[in-house]
Amino acid sequence: MIEITARIRIPEEEILLSFVRASGPGGQNVNKVSTAVQLRFDLMGSPSLPEGVKLRAATLAGSRLTKDGVLVLQAQRFRTQERNREDAIERLVELLRAATIVAPKRRPTRPTLASKERRLAAKERRGSVKSLRRGKPDVD
Template identity: 40%
Template sequence: MRTASQISRLDFSNEITFKTAKSGGPGGQHVNKVNTKVQLIFDVKGSKILTEKEKDRVLEQLGPKLNADGHIQVVVQESRLQLQNKTLALHKFGQLISKVFIRKKKRKPTKPTKAAVKKRLDNKKRKGEKKQWRKKL
């Protein structure tokens, strides 16, 4: 299986489709005339770039972000320009895909040091003595 850096260097441009629509937000009258909202769609199951193991991993990790057809959808309408929204969508898609393939380090269980154990026991003993002094005789 490829690493996150290898996946981020792949060219998904042949497998990505874009849809545009009228966007809400700033722009005044211009917003009603121009399709600036960009929707990036990537078919995970139909991908020829990803191996079967990689597809399974993407489907498993990004399950909630997939639609009913098994497509990843990234919708961007932050900018007033369609081109900027496309580049933002590609950037977000790249981050989403590469995040799936980052391997988390396994935690190595460690023991507390002798000094830390001694310090903890001394604190417990001091608190116990303090409470002993508070008791009525």
């Protein structure tokens, strides 16, 4: 079981890992060994996640989510399969942890009486400065 939070855990069977050839550093090895990891997780079909978490995770995933609701993560930062596998799972956990955080609902506020008065006083000052600029200068 992969622990996301104290209440949410995902069985490892829900995650499908496949190894593909990576691009980038690795020398001759990069053409011979499949070290990059492609993690697939059926986000929308997972029985382990609550609906709210699924929806927020889908928003956070963006283009990494397929039309079928499958989350696809590619990990190829490291030169070994094991490190890339850990990296992919870690990134999945981070994404799902971020999705568990519910943003507080915004309550609309109104300006205070003092801030309204300050605004009107500032407008009055600006207006008086501009009115002084309108007149023609006195020629002595």
